[in-house]
Amino acid sequence: MDDLTPPPRGHLVTVVGVGADGSLQPAAERLLREADVVLGGRRHLALVAPVPGQERRPWPSPLAPSLPALLDELRGRQLVALASGDPMVSGIGTTLVRALGAEAVRVLPSISSVALARARMRWSAEESVVVTLVGRHEARVLREVAPGRRILVLTSGSPTATFVGRLLTETGHPDAVITVLGNLGSDAESRSVKTAREWAQTPASDVPALHVLAIEVPADAAGWRSSWVAGLPDEAFENDGQLTKRDLRASALARLSPAPGQHLWDVGAGAGSVGIEWMRSHSTCRTTAVEADPVRAARVARNATRLGVPDLRVVEGPAPDALAGLEPPHAIFIGGGATRPGVLDACLAALRPGGRLVVHGVTLETESLLADAYRTHGGELTRLAVETTHPVGRFTGWTPLRTVTQWSLRL
Ligand SMILES: C[S@@+](CC[C@H](N)C(=O)[O-])C[C@H]1O[C@@H](n2cnc3c(N)ncnc32)[C@H](O)[C@@H]1O
The missing domain is CATH 3.40.50.150 (Vaccinia Virus protein VP39)
Known part of the structure; x- marks a missing residue:
């Protein structure tokens, strides 16, 4: 169901994507105003203005096993869940669909960090690949390395840039260029460009928690691993x-x-x-x-x-x-x-x-x-x-x- 009429009570969670500056699609703003309960991470809940009488609930931790009981408790109320950017890009939308089934989830995406990163780098979707390291081992990025390849990486927090820099250096790609794109779409947006070798030496405290890595592997990189x-x-x-x-x-x-x-x-x-x-x-x-x-x-x-x-x-x-x-x-x-x-x-x-x-x-x-x-x-x-x-x-x-x-x- 993709129309924007309010859902029948208790049958649906609407997942709304929020920009890093708190921006919402106009349709999402209305749904958010009308919701009985707004679910989300603390960072996301803090981004949207309070609505009188509306309940705000941070996600329980760990999320997936607690979801069925939480949604049973909230049955019959109009639910909106907040996500960053596109909820279906390594986000809560995917978790909710897995837990509740596609019929029970409606998705209103905002611009994803991947789209913003591509825009900042001027990289086309066709000529780059996206890897998510959210909750996953950093070494997954090594499978994607090939001469001249452009790789966008969703990360699990500040240490990822250092880890990935180290992995690329150890596997023969110290000159790969890694751009750290921090806080995309917010007032605090940042950009920092170094080689893999340099990032390997950079303390995690110098990297914003919210960032995407844009990796460019040199075209002449030695290639048997790729x-x-x-x-x-x-x-x-x-x-x-x-x-x-x-x-x-x-x-x-x-x-x-x-x-x-x-x-x-x-x-x-x-x-x-x-x-x-x-x-x-x-x-x-x-x-x-x-x-x-x-x-x-x-x-x-x-x-x-x-x-x-x-x-x-x-x-x-x-x-x-x-x-x-x-x-x-x-x-x-x-x-x-x-x-x-x-x-x-x-x-x-x-x-x-x-x-x-x-x-x-x-x-x-x-x-x-x-x-x-x-x-x-x-x-x-x-x-x-x-x-x-x-x-x-x-x-x-x-x-x-x-x-x-x-x-x-x-x-
Ligand atoms: C769980 S994923 C969610 C992605 C999100 N659904 C999207 O569409 O951007 C979280 C990761 O996305 C990236 N991310 C999300 N928002 C970002 C932003 N404003 N700036 C930079 N990276 C961001 C980071 O790599 C972060 O660790």
């Missing part, structure tokens, strides 16, 4: 040799076929490379990496953070037991441990229609297991023999990697 196509060089991953090598990884990911929003189980994750590349393929892809060895499990998490996918979930423990209770996957990669009793069966049982399974094996035992699985379930059985060049004295010769047997199945 490809989203599977098959990063092996050196991209800290590893102890238990790593699915580049060409084999690319082949596995081609068959795992990541799609936006989908979830991978990376079973026997080793260095985590397959699960990491799955997540890098799209910002909404998710991975649960299962790894029995605690040293390797910690390494998977480090690799994930360094390569811009810090939300990769690591489950430490042996499959199949460690698979119990995990969120169902869209695809499964078994890079190690396929012969362990129950692993292949548990993975096959977890696949849903459209699901994909890829198993790699280098031993005769795994190969015979995969040949049996192929006879029983079909799919594709492939042998991958990769050779790379190495010095032989003054000359160059081929060195074979272990031949891998790959079984893949799509339901």
Whole structure:
């Protein structure tokens, strides 16, 4: 429902976007005057003039779990919730829709900080990307870094500029230019431009709490980390040799076929490379990496953070037991441990229609297991023999990697 007639009592929350200077759309002003209860963060409630007889309620904390009880208590009263800018840009609108359903929420946006930042930078929407770090790990920004890229970052407060400056410096982009756009749209608006290296040294107290980062990565930045196509060089991953090598990884990911929003189980994750590349393929892809060895499990998490996918979930423990209770996957990669009793069966049982399974094996035992699985379930059985060049004295010769047997199945 998008018309502006007052909503039927008790059925709707109207979320109204407020500018940093307290400005509102004219339609929102009327709704705000007529509301019985105005909900919002303390900063937002302080921005709008009081209305006699109207109740003002700061959001409870933590918000999401308290919402149903709060709205039950307020049932039957006209509710307006305040948000900054566009409530659907990393804002309360999204939380309310998730908690109450789309039908129960009406949204009246104001100009978002992203639109203001683009206007100040003269960056078009088509040529820039937006990343939100609100309530999220700063390393997420690293997935977006590519030569010449323009990245707008919604932040979680003052320390973000320093953290992001440090991350970019550590990952080979000290000369990336970061503009901190503070308090956009208010009288206190500010702008400060420094390189990533300089921001890394800047104390958080010098950065306004409310800011957007505008990052410009140099066009000549060294770029291997910035490809989203599977098959990063092996050196991209800290590893102890238990790593699915580049060409084999690319082949596995081609068959795992990541799609936006989908979830991978990376079973026997080793260095985590397959699960990491799955997540890098799209910002909404998710991975649960299962790894029995605690040293390797910690390494998977480090690799994930360094390569811009810090939300990769690591489950430490042996499959199949460690698979119990995990969120169902869209695809499964078994890079190690396929012969362990129950692993292949548990993975096959977890696949849903459209699901994909890829198993790699280098031993005769795994190969015979995969040949049996192929006879029983079909799919594709492939042998991958990769050779790379190495010095032989003054000359160059081929060195074979272990031949891998790959079984893949799509339901
Ligand atoms: C929870 S998000 C809300 C975004 C909001 N819905 C919008 O449309 O701008 C909060 C983040 O937005 C950014 N932000 C919101 N208002 C801002 C302003 N006036 N100036 C600079 N950044 C702002 C900051 O990065 C802040 O940490």
